[in-house]
Amino acid sequence: MSTLGTQRPVLRARDLGKVYRTGEVEVHALRGVDLELWPGEMVVLLGPSGSGKSTLLNILGGLDSASAGEAWFEDHDLTHQDDRALTRYRREHVGFVFQFYNLISSLTALENVALVTEIATRPMDPAAALRLVGLGERLDHFPAQLSGGEQQRVAIARAIAKQPDILLCDEPTGALDSQTGVLVLEAIERIHHELGTTTVLITHNAVIADMADRVLVLGDGRIQQQRRNSQRRPASELAW
Amino acid sequence: MKLHPLDRKLLRDLWRLRGQVLAIGLVIASGVGLLVMSLTSIEALRSTSAAYYERYRFADVFAHVKRAPESLAARIAAIDGVQSVETRVVRGAVLDVAGFDEPVMGQLVSVPEDGEPRLNRLALREGRYPQSGKPDEVVLSEPFALAHKLGPGDHLRAVMSGRWRNLVVVGVALSPEYVYTIGPGALMPDDLRYGVLWMGRETLQAAYDLEGAFNEVSASLLRGANPERVVDEMDRLLDRYGSHGAYVRADQASNWFLTNEIEQLETMARFLPTVFLAVAAFLTNMVVARLVAVERPEIGLLKAFGYSNAVIAWHYVKLVLAIGAVGTLLGWFFGYWLGLYSTTMYADFYRFPFLLFRPSAGPFLLAAGASVGAALLGAIGAVRRAAALSPAAAMQPPAPPLFRRNRLFQPRLFERLDQPTRIVLRQTSRWPLRALVTSLGIAMSVAVLIVSMQWLDAIHRIVDVYFFAAQGQDLTVGLVEARSSAVVGGLARLPGVLAVEPMRTVAAKLRSGPRVVRGAVQGVPSHQSLYRVYDAQGTALDLPPDGLVISTVLADRLAVRPGDIITVEVLEGRRPVLEIPVVATFETYIGRPAYIDIGALNRAMHEPPSVTAVHLRVDPLFETRLYRELKQMPQVSAVNLRSAAVSTFNETLAKTMLIYVGFFIVFSATLACGVAYNAARIALAERARELATMRVLGFSRREVEYILIGEIGLLTFVALPLGAGIGWLLARWLVRAFQTELYRVPFVVEPSTFGWAILGGFLATLAAVLLVRRRLDRLDLIAVLKTRE
Numbered sequence A: 001m002s003t004l005g006t007q008r009p010v011l012r013a014r015d016l017g018k019v020y021r022t023g024e025v026e027v028h029a030l031r032g033v034d035l036e037l038w039p040g041e042m043v044v045l046l047g048p049s050g051s052g053k054s055t056l057l058n059i060l061g062g063l064d065s066a067s068a069g070e071a072w073f074e075d076h077d078l079t080h081q082d083d084r085a086l087t088r089y090r091r092e093h094v095g096f097v098f099q100f101y102n103l104i105s106s107l108t109a110l111e112n113v114a115l116v117t118e119i120a121t122r123p124m125d126p127a128a129a130l131r132l133v134g135l136g137e138r139l140d141h142f143p144a145q146l147s148g149g150e151q152q153r154v155a156i157a158r159a160i161a162k163q164p165d166i167l168l169c170d171e172p173t174g175a176l177d178s179q180t181g182v183l184v185l186e187a188i189e190r191i192h193h194e195l196g197t198t199t200v201l202i203t204h205n206a207v208i209a210d211m212a213d214r215v216l217v218l219g220d221g222r223i224q225q226q227r228r229n230s231q232r233r234p235a236s237e238l239a240w
Numbered sequence B: 001m002k003l004h005p006l007d008r009k010l011l012r013d014l015w016r017l018r019g020q021v022l023a024i025g026l027v028i029a030s031g032v033g034l035l036v037m038s039l040t041s042i043e044a045l046r047s048t049s050a051a052y053y054e055r056y057r058f059a060d061v062f063a064h065v066k067r068a069p070e071s072l073a074a075r076i077a078a079i080d081g082v083q084s085v086e087t088r089v090v091r092g093a094v095l096d097v098a099g100f101d102e103p104v105m106g107q108l109v110s111v112p113e114d115g116e117p118r119l120n121r122l123a124l125r126e127g128r129y130p131q132s133g134k135p136d137e138v139v140l141s142e143p144f145a146l147a148h149k150l151g152p153g154d155h156l157r158a159v160m161s162g163r164w165r166n167l168v169v170v171g172v173a174l175s176p177e178y179v180y181t182i183g184p185g186a187l188m189p190d191d192l193r194y195g196v197l198w199m200g201r202e203t204l205q206a207a208y209d210l211e212g213a214f215n216e217v218s219a220s221l222l223r224g225a226n227p228e229r230v231v232d233e234m235d236r237l238l239d240r241y242g243s244h245g246a247y248v249r250a251d252q253a254s255n256w257f258l259t260n261e262i263e264q265l266e267t268m269a270r271f272l273p274t275v276f277l278a279v280a281a282f283l284t285n286m287v288v289a290r291l292v293a294v295e296r297p298e299i300g301l302l303k304a305f306g307y308s309n310a311v312i313a314w315h316y317v318k319l320v321l322a323i324g325a326v327g328t329l330l331g332w333f334f335g336y337w338l339g340l341y342s343t344t345m346y347a348d349f350y351r352f353p354f355l356l357f358r359p360s361a362g363p364f365l366l367a368a369g370a371s372v373g374a375a376l377l378g379a380i381g382a383v384r385r386a387a388a389l390s391p392a393a394a395m396q397p398p399a400p401p402l403f404r405r406n407r408l409f410q411p412r413l414f415e416r417l418d419q420p421t422r423i424v425l426r427q428t429s430r431w432p433l434r435a436l437v438t439s440l441g442i443a444m445s446v447a448v449l450i451v452s453m454q455w456l457d458a459i460h461r462i463v464d465v466y467f468f469a470a471q472g473q474d475l476t477v478g479l480v481e482a483r484s485s486a487v488v489g490g491l492a493r494l495p496g497v498l499a500v501e502p503m504r505t506v507a508a509k510l511r512s513g514p515r516v517v518r519g520a521v522q523g524v525p526s527h528q529s530l531y532r533v534y535d536a537q538g539t540a541l542d543l544p545p546d547g548l549v550i551s552t553v554l555a556d557r558l559a560v561r562p563g564d565i566i567t568v569e570v571l572e573g574r575r576p577v578l579e580i581p582v583v584a585t586f587e588t589y590i591g592r593p594a595y596i597d598i599g600a601l602n603r604a605m606h607e608p609p610s611v612t613a614v615h616l617r618v619d620p621l622f623e624t625r626l627y628r629e630l631k632q633m634p635q636v637s638a639v640n641l642r643s644a645a646v647s648t649f650n651e652t653l654a655k656t657m658l659i660y661v662g663f664f665i666v667f668s669a670t671l672a673c674g675v676a677y678n679a680a681r682i683a684l685a686e687r688a689r690e691l692a693t694m695r696v697l698g699f700s701r702r703e704v705e706y707i708l709i710g711e712i713g714l715l716t717f718v719a720l721p722l723g724a725g726i727g728w729l730l731a732r733w734l735v736r737a738f739q740t741e742l743y744r745v746p747f748v749v750e751p752s753t754f755g756w757a758i759l760g761g762f763l764a765t766l767a768a769v770l771l772v773r774r775r776l777d778r779l780d781l782i783a784v785l786k787t788r789e
Helices: A053-060 A083-093 A109-117 A126-132 A148-160 A178-195 A206-211 B005-016 B018-055 B072-077 B142-147 B201-207 B227-241 B253-294 B296-305 B309-349 B361-388 B391-395 B419-430 B432-469 B486-492 B552-558 B598-604 B620-631 B642-696 B701-737 B751-776 B781-786
Strands: A011-022 A025-037 A042-046 A068-073 A094-097 A166-170 A198-203 A214-219 A222-228 B061-069 B082-088 B090-096 B104-111 B123-127 B137-141 B155-160 B163-174 B194-200 B213-221 B475-484 B497-512 B515-524 B548-551 B565-570 B577-586 B594-597 B610-618 B636-641
Touching: A011 A053, A025 A053, A025 A068, A025 A222, A042 A053, A042 A206, A053 A166, A053 A198, A083 A094, A094 A148, A109 A126, A109 A148, A109 B419, A126 A148, A126 A178, A148 A166, A148 A178, A166 A178, A178 A198, A178 A206, A198 A206, B005 B018, B005 B309, B018 B253, B018 B309, B018 B361, B018 B642, B061 B227, B072 B082, B072 B213, B072 B227, B082 B104, B090 B194, B090 B213, B090 B620, B090 B636, B104 B155, B104 B201, B104 B636, B137 B142, B142 B163, B142 B194, B163 B194, B194 B201, B213 B227, B253 B296, B253 B309, B253 B361, B253 B432, B253 B642, B253 B701, B296 B309, B296 B391, B309 B361, B309 B642, B419 B432, B419 B642, B419 B701, B432 B642, B432 B701, B432 B751, B475 B486, B486 B497, B486 B610, B497 B552, B497 B598, B515 B552, B515 B598, B548 B552, B548 B565, B552 B577, B594 B598, B610 B620, B620 B636, B636 B642, B642 B701, B642 B751, B642 B781, B701 B751
Parallel strands: A042 A198, A042 A214, A094 A166, A166 A198, B104 B194, B137 B163, B515 B594, B548 B577
Antiparallel strands: A011 A025, A011 A068, A214 A222, B061 B213, B082 B213, B090 B104, B090 B155, B123 B163, B137 B194, B155 B163, B475 B610, B475 B636, B497 B515, B497 B565, B497 B610, B548 B594, B565 B577
16 A cells, blocks of 8 residues: 555544443453554454443444544544434445344335435436346345344345445355355455545454455454455455 | 433433424323313213112113003013012103293102102102002102202192192102103203102002003012013013003113213214324324434434343334323323213213212223324334444434435426425425325314314204204194094184194004014105105104114115005004005105104094194294193193294304314314324424525525424415314214114214314414414524534
């Protein structure tokens, strides 16, 4: 990444902290995380459950607010925004992919994608987005008529069809078998390659880290370790 | 005591679902409340009137004659089945109450001077009976006394046989004969202008030249006696004394109104609670079905642990029983209160000296049984599904609902819709039965509103037709008996009289083949300008020179059509029997009149031109003077003012009907709120995940609300006109069920009624949806992403 010096990070966080209070118990999910994400970068967040990776992703995605520290998307302060502004941020800049797909069961694959493109500022053609994830033949299928891997690829198409600045994927292969998981990762890789979207991928599966530019290992609410892969492995070569 | 964990879960479920439990509870409570109210009112009216009739010896058979010798009483008493007989003198008279300009009509009824009457005793509220040798003493009916603030020691005047008599009040009383006191020609009790006065028998006999005679007889019957046979025997005995025919208690005016009221309450008790309980059954089904769907894994787990199907089923049945119990208890409370309230109102409207409101357990148990039964019936499907789940399948997440492209939607139109709208349409059409029943529930609330407000429309129509379109006179002067038509000219010369029109009424039996109707034939001019023969459809009829124009009700009763011939057995004068053709029929709301040209009637009676009543149009400036003059005329027995009739009619209705309409507005709002609230809560529960997903994808609160509110809105959009239609049909059915011999409620639903009912249903739904909307703001966006459905 020779251009790093001249570019500004898409997302950055300074000393980010998050405390959950459930009854009498305080849970420190994040304890001072510093982070920068660069345009076109693919970052994998690794860590055991409870390490704070989802909390970090939720704050970066505008779904949750931090208890301490700051998070910025380009020039926008994410930590001091109201619900309306965060909604606009998610709508215009962020694409989400979840572990359990979260498709709308009453809409077809195409319509699930169109759901997002209808409110986006610079959307792709929904059918083109689905072709990009290899589902050009299944546009008119309802979620109940698709396999898990296919459903997840619809979710990916839905996330990238708005051409977001950042694509956030929370355990996208968590509910899938290895073979199907690889298909999904290939889709994410292809999107990243063709659209150059900054991508953050959460997983507790260390193998997947090999497809990233950079790997951040979280533990106990902190970034414990950071490494850069000298060479990204293609998703098709991954197996677990 | 230690609660079983399942019972603890049950309590927590109830608490968690409290909003929905309360919403269903209120719908059940409305049904139970209405049922308890109607049944306890019916019970109270029945037992109060039965006790009243019994204690004050209300007679079983009645007959009026012109004049019959007292000796006849013994022969009547000898009729098989007769227990005791009371003969009386009963006459109408014009009264003068100090400080009240308008003429007042009184019914003078004799009571023995030597002790209480055998039958139709008075419930003395104040004072005493008139005493022998004191001819001016009088007992007043309580409503009349209260209206004029009269009591023992006060004075009033009455025209008796053409002479003014000063009367002194010695008592105030109620009578089982006058539970509902309604003057001749009136539609509603008017306590200011009509009252009953009881006077010594000797006084009235002397005043009306009836010494040793009577003009009214009543009889009580032995248990098991056949009233019809007694009536026939009495008719045979009384026929030549100018009887218009004996009649049984069921046809006695006051009692008729009372029983009719009870019958209407019974119709209501059958109809309205059914609507509410049916809706409650549906709501219970919705909630339990949802609960079972959510608790699938728990059910599977419990079964895996070895809980039997029966235990699982019983668990959910207990939930339903708890919901039913909440509604029933609330409903009992409302119902008792409403029953007491409405019975007290009835006791005020129908004058009872005492009130027996001692509801038995029956209505409460019946209502509880009906409501819990309805709730269980509604939940049975869901409970069975819970019991039938196999443990292994239950612990798997349910397959996502399968949606298909719906042929209902025009593809080309559908494709132009945005995705949120498609979600709304697909969700609604995916469970069409549920959507339909939800719509139906909201629709029923609109229908209940239309049904209750329809009465107001109907009554306005009656007032418009009966008092305004048909009647052009300002007042009607009733004469003591048929008079030469010279009296018409005399009245025309009174101060302020602008127009006069004669009328003659003769009592008659109308016969066609085996069918007989006792009634009257009214002679009016062939072209009337004041009191019109008016068809309720909106036209005034001119009478042909010969032949009858009769109301459709009478035509139905006699099974005759225009062109047929009716036998008219006149019960007055020379008692001619006439064969008269029916020339035309017309629609009426009140009574079952038969009209004939007055000239033709007089010719048929072989009498010179005579009249029994005269209609007058008067100049309001001269009213007071005119009233004064009328009070001085001995031949006048009654003066009916149209304006007074209209205002009492409206006041009475305002007192009774509007209050009920108010109740029904509350009930129907409960219905709409209950249905919409539950539908919205369940839609929210089922869609929470999808709605949260959409929020994550960048949809704003308002855009997400659109999906939830859109679905209820769509169902409401269908429900409102549907409710208008159902309301229209139900109102038509109820109007028919409430038809009586005396009056027919017209079926009229004004556009404004539809408007108000639809607005009411809409607002109630909106309120429920706004309550649920607040929950949408508290959606946990993160939690739904982390959990598998």
